Amino acid sequence: MKNKSRTRHTYEDDEAFILEQEALQRDIRQTLVMERPPPVVLGSGRTSLPDKFAATAHALFLETGSSGNLAALASEVVSCTSDLGTEFNIVRVRGARVRDLLPWLPEESQRHEDDWPEPEQFVHFENALAMPGILHILHNAAKRMLDGLPELNGAVSSLATVADLLRKTHTRERLCQRCFDTSIVGRQLRPMIEAFQGKVHAARWGTIAFATQQMLQIERPLRWGWNLPLFLGASGNDASEQSVKARAVDEAVQSDFWWASLKVLDQLHKAIRHMFAWSEACPCHGCPSRDAGVDNAWERVCAACPMRGRRAPEIACGDFVHELRAQLDTSAAEVLLNMPANLGREKQALLLGEFEKGRASLIFNIALKVSAVSVPPLLLFGVAHLDEQKAREALRSCLASDNVEGLMTELKSQHVIAEAQDFLQGESLSELPSMSKLVAKLRFAFSVERAIEGEHALIHHLIRKAPRHTVAYVSLNRRLPQLRTNLADPSFFEALSRTLETMRNPKLVVQELGLAQHPACADVTHPWDPIFGKIVYRSDPATTQGLSPAVVVRQLPGGGRQARQALPSALSAGDGESESAGTAGSYSAQLLHIAAVEHFKIRLEELCSEKDAVFSVHVSEATLSALLDLPAVPMADATAGPQAPLTDRNTGDGSGGGDGAALIAASDDSGVGVRGVGGFNSGAWVLDRLRASGRRLEDVFKDALVQLQRPGSPNLPKVFAFKIVSLNPAQSKLPLTDAFQATDVAISVLRTVRIDVTDRSWVVESSPLRVQASVCSSTSESGDAESVSLPSIPILFSPSSLSFENLMKIHVWEILPETGLELLSTGSRLAGVEIPRQPKDMSELLVKLQGSGAEGFSLEEGASAAQRECFEFLCEVGLATAVQGSHGKYALSEDAKDHLVVTRTLVSPCHLFQVRDIPYADMDLYELVRSLEDKGFKCCVCSSSxxxxxxxxxxxxxxxxxxxxxxxxxPPSKLYLVSLLHAESHMQAVPALADSATAQKILEGHGFVEKKPVPKPSVRKRQAIQCDINEDDWEVPQPPPKKARRKPKAKAKAAAVRAVADADADDHVMPALEDTDAVLASGIGSPVRSPSNEGGVDGDEVLLVVGLQAVHVKGMRWVASGLKQFTLQYRGG
Known part of the structure; x- marks a missing residue:
């Protein structure tokens, strides 16, 4: 279907155009056949990849009916869309024999002895690509975002309480009658309160997003009519549950901070709601919205398009992430100016920080999950993009890749690659039949999993009406819409009638499906036995034929991840390793470097849990190249000689006049410590554009470095500030292999605004930096100079790739609670205008104007000349306008949000790697080593010999x-190092290379560490016997007679005589258990002693074995060949 979105506004009122679109949709709908395989049940706990792969093969076998058709269908699968769990790897399995998956299939028909044997059939999805489901990605990203925002998460708890009161019938009716029906205005507002249907379920973010939207729609009527005394009435002073909830609602409704929190939260959720709509729309009609004036006829056409949810090409070409960034491109100044002026600067800064953190978290997690689609082999979907220019860019990258997964093999085949080259030269797809066939396979791939996720709610709704339902009932309801459509075809109705006549009972169904040789059918005679239904709808190779077949998963590439510098190179002498760390490349230096990296992660987790902090690190061109996901040197041809790395041109200290001395003294470094994740293949792509334009890579770095420097500074920066976005990106489920290290953290870079040397403060922008550099001199279709936005939000910081010397230069800064405002020199009103050079006075004046809100602000009589100059400048450029009805008061204009930037002030820098003032036992390895160095200890390394x-x-x-x-x-034992540090106190000899147990004893005696509790050995109430039973040599031990009750002495003496005689007779009847072959020498358990032997078990604890039945009198344990180990409890009798 051609893309008609550009001409939609021209023809949307034309009925002929609507009819043409509907005819095209009918043709595509008739061509696309939607098959729904029957559901297959897995056993309890069987959720591993082999189990789910076998279940998939079983479901497809029920559709195909033979092993040959099953293998052919598996080879024709193009894509599989699922979440990033176990199901994502199903199509990445290298394949398994059909005979191993379905061992009960009938043997092939006898062939002539001269015929060639047919090859074995394999279930192998060789042409399939695994596509991550966008709905799961959006859901998980929104949930993770909310978990990292404590203030907004607290507002959600209050939102749930208010929503329950408004949604429930009895409380809503009480509210309306007591608070709204008492006045004419209230009766007019009552329908808005009754229309509220929001419900908050914390486990599902979607309810939070839509409940927040509905709550903000009724903010004004709710705040107008809510009255706690009227709502509670005479029961206002009691402590009932209803009164407690009503007071919680009153606290939330009357709070300006709560409503402001909902508005900030809605700003984030608005982007997620839009991305859900964008993902489930079609690429040909776009994502229509009623807010844009779309009529009902065109909206019906868009909703009925069969291409809905098939946006894999757009996602592969980066349109998805670009759309997300556009939705979250709200400036911090706009968010700040929309907050109530009476909220206070500290609370405004708190909510603004939550917004920035949530936005960065959304961009990072979503961009990270879909980044694998932007590299081969999943980038192959981009060849089917409707924009031929983007399709050619994706095709060029795929042809340059050496990946051969999925359809990449078909792309690089002889008859397709020739047409692909013609397509790159500008040939139309209509003239390239082989290429068109490949594009058609890719264009119809699903990118959202709504087709299966939407059925979950339907099935759960149906089975509530049938509590004793079967899997066949579920299967019928899933396929019922398709059956109703097909029943209109007389040929299908006739075929269905013949099928129902042939398979009149479940036994005939099993025979017709080729499952008659299933082991469960051996002893079943009744044709309506329930076991036949389980044979059809249950995938159980593990429960009938032993273990599941082993599967091997094809490993995807690392997604274009740049190779990190190895640890020895980072510690080499050429990297500037200090002498105090030991000899270059020695193990002591490596140990200290590894300990420092672990200490870095520990300190980050500790600081981020306490407060919102900003960190600073040294930057150089080599580091910036990794920040931008670009290699440190351009890729050279194989015939070219080695190229020299880029040299550091930062001759200044990054502060423009010695201000950098107040920050951190930085030196040159060639180590790579950060790398981008916004697009894993952006480095190679940018280099291709550079080769085409002839521009040098150094110029691109300079453009990016200029954006990091503070305005007006002639020198390039050497230190940049960053905030933490995610502490544990390595825990994310990704389709990439070896994507992160455990110590990697996601960060967002902040740009410097100015540095105040007198206050020792550092003013940075509140919003993270987005670097954009021109890399190509060509022009686009519109004639504008083309530029590329290099990924910088967010990026990954890898401390393990930095040298030890530069790790020591990382500092942590405190953030002042108040926000600041600065003029954005790139604004339209400020272009070519000279801004007054009093940045502090201008910032203070802008903060006062923003804090006054709509009431306005008047300049005091005693204002300085610099403040008056700044005030006159704001009025002149139109950023400050007079407030109507007031004399001499001014407020910020509507255009001010486009010309202001929100800033945060950083103070009190602290060295991140300083040793904490805590007990030695609580220190990590790095702090212990540093403490030993401070006390004059020297580290010596010995070999194992x-x-x-x-x-x-x-x-x-x-x-x-x-x-x-x-x-x-x-690594050394931490307790060994602690015992050395406390040697002056305990005055004992500490053995060299002491293990943890030895050091523990030394420290416990003097109270430096807590004594470990000695675990009590578990004592059995009844002793158990382990018996190894040989199935070929059965011995049935006889239990001794029960103990007689106490009798008179005469009777007891006679009973003892009889017991001795019986024991002598038993010696000739049955040998002792330990003398038989029942006890194997396998070492499973010690030989069981007879009741008469010394040290044997109690005479009552005897095992009876009869055939395959074991009867236990006391609590015993037994092991039989081929059976698991069980413990049989005594039940009496």
Whole structure:
């Protein structure tokens, strides 16, 4: 279907155009056949990849009916859309034999002995690509965003309470009658209150998003009519549950901060709601909205398009992330100016910080999940984009890749690659039949999983009406719409009648499906036995034929991830390693570097849990190249010689006049510590554009560095600030392999506004930086100079790739609670206008104007000349306008939000790697090593061969030679280092290379560590016997007689004589259990002693084995060949 979205506004009122679109949709709908395989049940706990792969093969077999058709269908699958769980790997399995998956299939028909044997059939999705489902990605990203916003998450709890009161009938009626029906205005507002239907369920973010939207729609009537005393009436002073909830509602409704929190939360959820609509729309008609004046006829055409939810090409070409960024492109100044003026600067800054953090979290998580689609082999979907220019860019990248997954093999076949080259040269797809066939396969792939997710609610609704339902009932209801449509065809009705006549009972169904040789059918005779239904709808190779078949998953590439610098190179002498860390490349230096990286992650988690902090790190061109996801040197041809790395041109200190001394003293560094994740393949793509334009890579870096510098500074920066977006990106489920290290963190970079040397403060922008650099001198179709937005929000910071020296330069800064405002020099009203050079006075004046709100602000009589100059400038350029009805008061104009930037002030820099003032036992490895260095200890490394001799040495307080030892390749025990640090207190000899147990004993005696509780050994109430039973040699031990009751002495003496005689007779009847072959020498358990042996078990604890039945009198344990180990409890009798 051609893209008619550009001409829609010309023909949307033309009835002929609507009819043409409907005819096209009917043709496509008739061509596309929607098959719904029957549901297949898995056993409890069987959710692994082999189990689900076998279930998929079983469901497809029920559709195909033979092993050959099953193998052919699997090879024709093009894509599989699912979440990033176990199902994502189903089509990535290398394949399994049909005989292993379905071992009960009948043997092939006998062939002539001279015929060639037919090859074995395999279930192999060789041409399929695994597409991550967008709905799951959006849901998980929104949930993770809300979990990281404590203030907004608290507002959601109050939202649930208010929504319950408004939604429930009895409380809503009470509210309307007591608070709204008492006046004429209230009766007019009552329908708005009654129309509220929002419900908050914390487990599903969708309810929160739509409940927030509905709550903001009734904000004014609810705040006007709500009255707690009227609502409670005479029961206002009691402590009932209803009164408690009503007071919680009153606290929320009367709070300006709560309503402002909902507005900020709705700003984030609005983007998610739009992305849901965009994902489920079609690429040919777009995403219509009623707000844009779309008529009903055109909206029906868009809703009925069979291409809805098939937007894999757009996602592969980056349209999805671009649309998300456009929806979240609200400036921080606009968010701040929309907040109530009486909220207070601290609360405004708090909500603004939550908005910035939530926006960065959404962009990071969503861009991270879909980043795998932007590289081969999933980038192949982009070849089917409706924009031929984007399709050619994707095709060029796929042809340059060496990946051969899925349809990449077909693309690189001889008859397709020739037409692909013609398509790159400008040939139309209509003239390329092989290429058109490949594009058709890709264009119809699903990108959303609504087709299966939408059925979940329908099935759950149906089975509520049938509590004793079967899987056949569920299968029928899933396929019922398709059956109703097909029944209109007389040929289908006739075929269905013949099928129902042939399969009149479940037994005949099993035979017709080729499952008659299933082992469960062996002993079943009744044709209506329920086992036949389980055979059809249950995938159970593990429960009938042993273990599941082993599967091997094809590994996807690392998604264009740049290779990190190895640890030895980061610690080499050429990288500037300090002498205090030890010899270059030695294990002691490596140990300190690894410990520092772990300490970095620990400190980040600690600081981010306490407060919102900003960190600073040294930047250089090589580091910036990784920040932008670009290689440090341009890719050279194979014949070219080695190229020299880029040199650092930052001769200044990054502050423009010595201001950098107030921050951090930074030196040059060639280590790569950060890398971009906004688009994993952006580096190679930008380099291709650079080669075409002839522009140097150094110029691109300079453009990007200029954007990091503060305005008006002639020098490029050497230090940049960043905030933490995600502490554990490695825990995210990704379709990429080896994407992150455990110490990687997601960050957002902040641009410097100015530096105040006198206050030792650093003013940065509140919103993260978005770097944009021109990399191509060509022009687009519109004639404008083409530029590319390089990914910078967010990026990954990898401390393991930085040298130890530069790790030590990371600082943490405190953020002042108030926000600031600065003029944006790139605004339209300020273009070519000279701005007054009093930044602090201008910032203070803008903050006062913003804080006054609609009431206005008047300049005081005693204002300085600089403030009056700034005030006159704002009035002159139209950013400050007079308030109507007031004399001499001014307020910010509507255009001010486009010319202002929100700033935050950073103060009190603190070294991140300083040793904390905590007990030694609570320190990590890095702090312990640093503490030992401060006390004069020297680290010595020994080899494994010298370990025995070194352990003969020890350290005692007062010895001049302070040495602590570590074995090469093994980290030291932390308790060993703690015992050395406390040596002056406990005055005991600490053995070299002491293990944790030895050091624990030394420290426990002096109270430096808590004593470990000694676990009590578990004591059985009744002793158990383990018996290894050989099935070929059965011995039936006889239980001894029960103990007789106490009798008179005469009777007891006679009973003892009889017991001795019986024991002598038993010696000739049955040997002792330990003398038989029942006990194997396999080491499973010790031989079972007879009741008469010393140390044996109690005579009452005897196992009876009769055939395959085991009868237990007391609590015993037994192991039989081929059976699991069970414990049978005594039940008496």
């Amino acid at each position: 010298d370990r025995k001799a070194i352990r003969q040495q020890s350290y005692t307080s007062g010895v001049d030679d302070k040495v602590w030892w570590v074995e090469a390749g093994k």
